[in-house]
Amino acid sequence: MSTLEIRDLHVTVETENGTKEILKGVNLTINSGETHAIMGPNGSGKSTLAYSIAGHPKYTVTSGTVTLDGEDVLAMEVDERARAGLFLAMQYPVEVPGVTVSNFLRTAKTAIDGEAPKVRTWVKDVKGAMSNLKMDPAFAERNVNEGFSGGEKKRHEILQMELLKPKMAILDETDSGLDVDALRIVSEGVNRAKDETNCGVLLITHYTRILRYIKPDHVHVFVNGKVAEEGGPELADRLEAEGYDRYVNAAAEAKA
Amino acid sequence: MSTIEELNPGLADLGRYEYGWADSDTAGASAKRGLSPDVVTDISDRKSEPEWMKKLRLKSLNLFEKKPMPNWGSDLTGIDFQNIKYFVKSTEKQATTWDELPEDIKATYDKLGIPEAEKQRLIAGVAAQYESEVVYHQIREDLEEKGVIFVDTDSGLREHEDLFKEYFGSVIPAGDNKFAALNTAVWSGGSFIYVPPGVHVDIPLQAYFRINTENMGQFERTLIIADEGSYVHYVEGCTAPIYKTDSLHSAVVEIVVKKNARVRYTTIQNWSNNVYNLVTKRATCEEGATMEWIDGNIGSKVTMKYPAVFLMGEHAKGETLSIAFAGEGQHQDAGAKMVHAAPNTSSTIVSKSVARGGGRTSYRGLVQVLEGAEHSKSSVVCDALLVDQISRSDTYPYVDVREDDVQMGHEATVSKVSEDQLFYLRSRGLSEEEAMAMIVRGFVEPIARELPMEYALELNRLIELQMEGAVG
Numbered sequence: 001m002s003t004l005e006i007r008d009l010h011v012t013v014e015t016e017n018g019t020k021e022i023l024k025g026v027n028l029t030i031n032s033g034e035t036h037a038i039m040g041p042n043g044s045g046k047s048t049l050a051y052s053i054a055g056h057p058k059y060t061v062t063s064g065t066v067t068l069d070g071e072d073v074l075a076m077e078v079d080e081r082a083r084a085g086l087f088l089a090m091q092y093p094v095e096v097p098g099v100t101v102s103n104f105l106r107t108a109k110t111a112i113d114g115e116a117p118k119v120r121t122w123v124k125d126v127k128g129a130m131s132n133l134k135m136d137p138a139f140a141e142r143n144v145n146e147g148f149s150g151g152e153k154k155r156h157e158i159l160q161m162e163l164l165k166p167k168m169a170i171l172d173e174t175d176s177g178l179d180v181d182a183l184r185i186v187s188e189g190v191n192r193a194k195d196e197t198n199c200g201v202l203l204i205t206h207y208t209r210i211l212r213y214i215k216p217d218h219v220h221v222f223v224n225g226k227v228a229e230e231g232g233p234e235l236a237d238r239l240e241a242e243g244y245d246r247y248v249n250a251a252a253e254a255k256a
Numbered sequence: 257m258s259t260i261e262e263l264n265p266g267l268a269d270l271g272r273y274e275y276g277w278a279d280s281d282t283a284g285a286s287a288k289r290g291l292s293p294d295v296v297t298d299i300s301d302r303k304s305e306p307e308w309m310k311k312l313r314l315k316s317l318n319l320f321e322k323k324p325m326p327n328w329g330s331d332l333t334g335i336d337f338q339n340i341k342y343f344v345k346s347t348e349k350q351a352t353t354w355d356e357l358p359e360d361i362k363a364t365y366d367k368l369g370i371p372e373a374e375k376q377r378l379i380a381g382v383a384a385q386y387e388s389e390v391v392y393h394q395i396r397e398d399l400e401e402k403g404v405i406f407v408d409t410d411s412g413l414r415e416h417e418d419l420f421k422e423y424f425g426s427v428i429p430a431g432d433n434k435f436a437a438l439n440t441a442v443w444s445g446g447s448f449i450y451v452p453p454g455v456h457v458d459i460p461l462q463a464y465f466r467i468n469t470e471n472m473g474q475f476e477r478t479l480i481i482a483d484e485g486s487y488v489h490y491v492e493g494c495t496a497p498i499y500k501t502d503s504l505h506s507a508v509v510e511i512v513v514k515k516n517a518r519v520r521y522t523t524i525q526n527w528s529n530n531v532y533n534l535v536t537k538r539a540t541c542e543e544g545a546t547m548e549w550i551d552g553n554i555g556s557k558v559t560m561k562y563p564a565v566f567l568m569g570e571h572a573k574g575e576t577l578s579i580a581f582a583g584e585g586q587h588q589d590a591g592a593k594m595v596h597a598a599p600n601t602s603s604t605i606v607s608k609s610v611a612r613g614g615g616r617t618s619y620r621g622l623v624q625v626l627e628g629a630e631h632s633k634s635s636v637v638c639d640a641l642l643v644d645q646i647s648r649s650d651t652y653p654y655v656d657v658r659e660d661d662v663q664m665g666h667e668a669t670v671s672k673v674s675e676d677q678l679f680y681l682r683s684r685g686l687s688e689e690e691a692m693a694m695i696v697r698g699f700v701e702p703i704a705r706e707l708p709m710e711y712a713l714e715l716n717r718l719i720e721l722q723m724e725g726a727v728g
Contacts, residue, residue: 054683055679055683056679057679058675077688078679078682078683079685079686079687079688079691081683082683082684083685087683088683090680090683094674094676094677094680096677096680096681096695096698097698097699098697098699098700098701099694099695099697099701104684104694107684107686107694108681108684111684111685111686112685143698164684164685
C-alpha cells in the first residue's frame with residue numbers, strides 16, 4: 001500500500017515576462033489501486049503538476065510538500081523519484097538518437113530495480129507487453145521516439161509503465177492525438193499494468209473519452225492552478241455535458 | 257621459462273589504473289633522450305638495417321630539422337624534442353608464443369583483454385607492440401598458407417626487403433610533413449602486411465599498442481599492401497598509461513590498395529591525456545579499389561590526424577568514419593582528406609565529435625577534385641555534440657574542385673545535450689551521468705556499429721569512463 005500526498009503545492013516557472021505562478025496550492029492524495037482523473041481546460045496547470053511531481057528542472061516549487069509513503073519527494077533528484085516508484089508517461093517524449101528501444105528499456109529496468117533483469121524472463125516480458133499493445137516486434141530495434149507517430153510514442157510510454165511497474169503512474173494527456181483504436185489499446189495497457197501491480201494512477205486529461213476505458217475512482221476539476229471541485233465518476237459526465245466554462249468563469253470572477 | 261623474475265624485478269610495481277597503469281621501466285633506463293644523427297645511426301645499427309634504410313633515416317632527420325612546425329591546428333609548443341627517448345628496446349628477442357612473454361607484459365595485456373580476444377579467435381593474429389618493439393607476434397597458420405604476410409615492420413624489412421623497399425615511403429614520402437620526416441628518421445615497430453591477389457582475410461588482423469616509458473615517443477610505422485582483388489581489415493587499438501610529463505606519439509601509416517582490392521583500417525586511440533598524437537595516415541586506391549578508415553580518438557592531449565585517401569584509379573572509393581571525444585584539457589583536431597584524381601571516384605566522410613569539460617574538437621577536412629576527375633562524388637557529414645557550455649567545437653571544411661561535373665554534399669550540425677533529453681532518461685531511473693553517457697553513446701552509434709564487437713564494447717566503456725565526473 002502506497003500513498004502519494006500533495007499538500008498546498010505552489011510552483012512557478014520563468015517566462016519572458018518574469019516569474020509566473022502556475023500551481024497555486026494543490027492538494028491531492030492518491031493511494032495504491034486508485035485512479036484519479038485530473039481534468040481541466042488548457043493552461044490550467046495540469047501538465048505543470050505532472051512535471052513538478054517528476055522533478056523537471058524548469059519548474060520551481062516555492063512552497064508545499066509532495067511525499068510518497070512519507071518520503072520527501074521534492075528533496076529527491078529526478079532519477080531518485082523514479083527509483084522510489086514514480087512514473088510519468090509524457091505527452092511529448094523526446095527522441096534519443098542512436099539508442100534502441102530494447103536497450104533503453106533494459107537500461108531503465110536495471111536502473112529502477114537496481115539490478116539487471118533476468119535475460120530469459122525479460123525478453124519474454126518485453127515481447128508479451130509489446131504484443132499486448134499491438135506493437136510490431138521490429139519496434140524494439142528502432143531508436144527511442146525517433147520518427148515515431150503520436151500513437152507509437154504513447155504506446156511506448158505505456159509499454160514502459162507496464163515493464164517498470166511503478167507504485168504511482170502519472171499519465172500526462174496520454175489520450176491526446178490517439179484515434180479510437182489506439183486509445184482503446186493504450187487504455188487497456190494502463191488497466192493491465194494497474195491490475196498487475198495495483199499501482200495508483202493520476203490521469204491527466206482534457207477530454208472525457210479516455211474515461212470510457214479507464215474508470216476513475218475520483219475526478220478532480222483543475223482550474224487556474226488548483227483543484228476547483230472533486231467528485232466521483234459522475235463529475236466527469238457532468239463535465240462532458242457542461243464543459244469547463246462554469247469553473248473558468250468562477251475563477252475569473254474570483255480573480256476580479 | 258625460469259627467467260620471469262629475472263626479467264621482471266619490478267613486477268610488484270604494477271599499478272591499479274584501469275586504463276592508466278604503468279609497468280616498471282627497467283628497459284627504458286638504458287635509452288638516451290634527444291635526437292641527433294648519432295641517435296638515428298644507433299637505431300639503425302642496433303636493428304642491423306641495410307645501408308639504404310640508414311641513409312633514408314639520416315636524410316629524413318635532416319628534413320625534419322628543416323621543416324617548420326605546423327602553424328595551424330593545435331598548439332604544439334609543449335613538445336620538447338630533446339627530452340624524448342627515440343628508441344627503447346624491451347626484450348632482446350621476439351617471443352613467438354604467448355607463454356614466452358615476460359610476466360609483466362602478459363599482465364599488462366591481461367588487463368587489456370588480449371588473451372580473451374585470442375581465445376575467442378576473433379583475431380587473426382596479434383602484433384602487440386611493447387616499448388617500441390614488437391615482442392609478441394603470432395600468425396595463424398591458415399594466413400601463412402594463403403601467403404599473407406603479417407609481421408612487425410622491422411621483420412618486414414629484414415625478411416621481405418624487396419617488397420618493403422618498393423613501397424616504403426611511396427605513399428607518404430619522408431618530406432611530406434615535419435612529423436612524417438621525424439617518423440621516417442626514428443621509426444620502430446608497427447605492422448607490415450601483404451595480402452596476395454584475390455585473398456580475402458575474413459577475420460580482422462589486430463595489433464595492440466602501448467607506450468610504457470616515461471617521455472617515450474612511439475614512432476611506429478605501418479605499411480599495408482593489398483594486392484589486386486584482395487581484402488583485409490586491420491585493427492589498431494591503443495591504450496596508454498598515465499605519465500606526468502608530456503609524451504609524443506607520431507606514427508605513419510601507408511596503405512596501398514591495388515585494383516579492386518579493399519582495405520579497412522580501424523583505430524581507437526586512447527592515449528593518456530598528456531600524449532601529443534600526431535599521425536599521418538594515407539592510402540592510395542587504384543581502379544575500383546576501396547579504402548575505409550574508421551578512426552576513433554578518445555584519449556591524448558592533442559591529436560592531429562586526418563586519414564587520407566588518394567583516389568588514383570577510376571571508380572575508386574574512399575570512406576572515413578571518425579569519432580572524436582575531447583574532455584578537459586584535450587584538443588582533438590581530426591578529420592579526413594579525400595583527393596579525387598580519376599573520373600567516377602567517390603568519397604564519403606562522416607565525422608562525429610563530442611566535447612565536454614572545456615574540451616575542444618575540430619573537424620578539419622579537405623576534399624579535392626583534380627582536373628579530369630569528372631563525375632566524381634563526395635559527401636561530407638560532420639556532427640558535433642556539446643555536453644556543456646564551456647566546451648568548444650569548430651568545423652574547417654575545405655573544398656577544392658577543379659572539374660565541373662561533380663557532386664558535392666556537405667552537412668554540418670552542432671547540437672547540445674538538451675535538458676528535456678536528460679529529464680526523460682532520468683525520469684526512467686538513470687543517473688545524470690548514465691543519462692549523459694547514453695546520449696553520447698547514441699550519438700556515436702552510427703560509427704560504433706561499424707566496429708568489431710569487442711571494439712564497440714571497449715568504446716562504450718571508454719565513453720563511460722570519460723563521462724564520469726562529467727556532470728557537476
